[in-house]
Each structure stands twice: as structure tokens, then as C-alpha cells.
Amino acid sequence: MDARPAPDKAARVLEALADIGAASTLDDWARRACRHLLDIVPGVSSTYTEVNTATGRAAAVVHPDPGLAWFAQWRPFFGEHAHENPIVAHIExxxxxxxxxxxxxxxxxRFERTALYRGFYVPNGIRSQIGFALATEPGEFVGFAVNRDGGxxxxxxxxxxxxxxxxxLNLYRLVAAREAGVSGLSDARAGALGLTARQTDVVRLVVAGRTNDQIAAELGISAGTVRKHLEAVFGMLGVASRxxxxxRALGTDAARLR
Structure with a gap:
């Protein structure tokens, strides 16, 4: 049995990645990611959790947004019992x-006998969950989950x-750099990658989240020329996606995912 995503699902994944990567802030990135996750893998809700002890950043997103009153009601209980979630416990x-x-x-x-399951998930109509975390630096946790009412x-x-x-994770780093005002591709890095001056211009705009049409307009060239530059860069760097x-431009390494 072929477990690869169907062509239409693969196209939706690519569209989702493009939209998520266009976010201007990490909060926007998280909201976009949760929305797309629930569109691609249906459920009653999707969630995002981030904790960064180095920067003091902590964020939580639920889609659909249940409102501030819900967070005020449930955040203390969930924070006290989150370690009981078997996915979280395994990651830790x-x-x-x-x-x-x-x-x-x-x-x-055994999780179904815990306070977290009986006191939080069941009252919120959640009886099954699939989740994952991104491999980040020590002191960082970035995780997503899709929740269902069973099955x-x-x-x-x-x-x-x-x-x-x-x-x-690569998109997380990209948006974090964008939010901090970092260009993402220095002249030294471009030189190390072997990019020409025009290829560097194009790649910098890709890092900034621009589409091919937007890149063409900013550089005063055709969208077809942009595609040719990207095809050449993809081949030279051995990559197959934006x-x-x-x-590669940011110097991150997907192999860090565990």
C-alpha cells in the first residue's frame, strides 16, 4: 500500500507551506500553521505550544480560536497536568x-485514567490526538497537535x-529571522553557496517570502526569468523546494529533526 500523500493532498501541503512561510511574525506563523494542519488532517481542533527559556517566549494557539475566556478557564489546569500527555512525556x-x-x-x-484526560480533554470533546515536536535548541519546545473526538x-x-x-522548523527559523529584521542571506553566505549576484537577489526575496510574480516585479524581470534562476539555484544546491x-540560505539543517 502506497502511504505517500495523494497528488491533490501533496498540492495542498505545498500551498500550505507557501502560506505559512509568508507569515510576518511567529504568532502569525503559528496561527497559519494550525489552520492548515486542521484543513489537511481534519479534527475538532489543532493546537500549537511554544516555550523558549532563553528568550522567555511562551505561546499557545488553538484553532478554531476558543476565545480568551476559554484560555483563562483552562490554562492553569492544563499547565499543571500537561506532563501527563503521553506524547509530551515521550518527547521529554x-x-x-x-x-x-x-x-x-x-x-x-493508561493515559485515559489521568486527570489531564478526564478533566481537560474529555470535557473539551477530545478523545484522540496526533502530535509532533520540532527539533529545536535546548530550552526550546515547539509542538503541534490535531485533536479528534475519537477514532x-x-x-x-x-x-x-x-x-x-x-x-x-525551517519556516520557523525563516519567520523568526524576518520578525527580527534579519535579511537571512549575507553576501558571505551567498558567496559560499556559489550564487551569482542576480541569483542572490532572487534568493533573498524567496527568503523574505515573496512569490515569483512579486520577485519579478521588484527586480524588473519576467516571472519566467525568475523561474529559470530558481531552477538553476535548485540544481546547484541540490534542493527541491523553496x-x-x-x-540552505539560512544555514539551517533539516537533519536536526529527530
């Missing part, structure tokens, strides 16, 4: 943030989330 114990469900990490279903997650859905996970190109 092993550093393995790969895509998994509650049943994957807790086949004996299992198909092999194809797991494959799709694994594909998304491979690119989300997300992978951004990773």
Missing part, C-alpha cells in the same frame, strides 16, 4: 518528536504530517 524523556498518537505512546491506554489517524495522514514536520532553499 527521549527527545523524539516524531509524529505519533496517544495510542502509539501509550498502547495500554484513529490513517497512515496517509501520518505521512502528510511527517512531510509537513520536515519543513516547519523551504529547502530557505534552509
Amino acid at each position: 524523556a527521549t527527545g523524539d518528536g516524531s509524529v505519533a498518537t496517544w495510542l502509539d505512546r501509550d498502547p495500554e491506554r 484513529h489517524f490513517a497512515v496517509g495522514e501520518r505521512t502528510t504530517l511527517t512531510l509537513l514536520r520536515l519543513h516547519l 523551504a529547502a532553499l530557505v534552509a
Whole structure:
């Protein structure tokens, strides 16, 4: 059985990555990612959690947005019992943030007897979850989950989330650099990659989240010429997507994903 995403699903993933990568801030990035996750893998909600002890940044996003009153009601209880989630417990114990469900990490279903499951998830209509974390620096946690009111997650859905996970960290770094006002591609880095002056111009605009048409307008060239420059750069750098190109430009390494 072929577990690869269907062509239409693959196209939706590419569209999602392009939209997520166009975010101007990390908060915007998280909201876009949650919205697309729930569109690609249906459920009752999708969630995002980020903690960075170095910068003091902490963020939580739920889609659809349940409102401030919901967060005020549930945040203290969830924060106290979050460690009971078997996906979170596994990540904390092993550093393995790969895509998994509650049943994957807790086949004996002991989690269903915990305060977190009975006191938070069940009242909110959640009885199954699939989630993953991005491999970040020590002191950082960036994780996503899709929640359902029951049932299992198909092999194809797991494959799709694994594909998304491979690119989300690079997009996180890209948007963080954009939010901080960092260009992302220095002259020295461009030289080390062997880019020409025009290729450098094009790649910098890709890093900035521009589309081919927008790049063409800014540089005063045709969209076809932009495509030719990108085809040459893709071949030279051995990458096959804009997300992978951004990773090379920023000097990040997808192999850090565990």
C-alpha cells in the first residue's frame, strides 16, 4: 500500500507551506500553521505550544480560536497536568518528536485514567490526538497537535504530517529571522553557496517570502526569468523546494529533526 500523500493532498501541503512561510511574525506563523494542519488532517481542533527559556517566549494557539475566556478557564489546569500527555512525556524523556498518537505512546491506554484526560480533554470533546515536536535548541519546545473526538489517524495522514514536520522548523527559523529584521542571506553566505549576484537577489526575496510574480516585479524581470534562476539555484544546491532553499540560505539543517 502506497502511504505517500495523494497528488491533490501533496498540492495542498505545498500551498500550505507557501502560506505559512509568508507569515510576518511567529504568532502569525503559528496561527497559519494550525489552520492548515486542521484543513489537511481534519479534527475538532489543532493546537500549537511554544516555550523558549532563553528568550522567555511562551505561546499557545488553538484553532478554531476558543476565545480568551476559554484560555483563562483552562490554562492553569492544563499547565499543571500537561506532563501527563503521553506524547509530551515521550518527547521529554527521549527527545523524539516524531509524529505519533496517544495510542502509539501509550498502547495500554493508561493515559485515559489521568486527570489531564478526564478533566481537560474529555470535557473539551477530545478523545484522540496526533502530535509532533520540532527539533529545536535546548530550552526550546515547539509542538503541534490535531485533536479528534475519537477514532484513529490513517497512515496517509501520518505521512502528510511527517512531510509537513520536515519543513516547519525551517519556516520557523525563516519567520523568526524576518520578525527580527534579519535579511537571512549575507553576501558571505551567498558567496559560499556559489550564487551569482542576480541569483542572490532572487534568493533573498524567496527568503523574505515573496512569490515569483512579486520577485519579478521588484527586480524588473519576467516571472519566467525568475523561474529559470530558481531552477538553476535548485540544481546547484541540490534542493527541491523553496523551504529547502530557505534552509540552505539560512544555514539551517533539516537533519536536526529527530
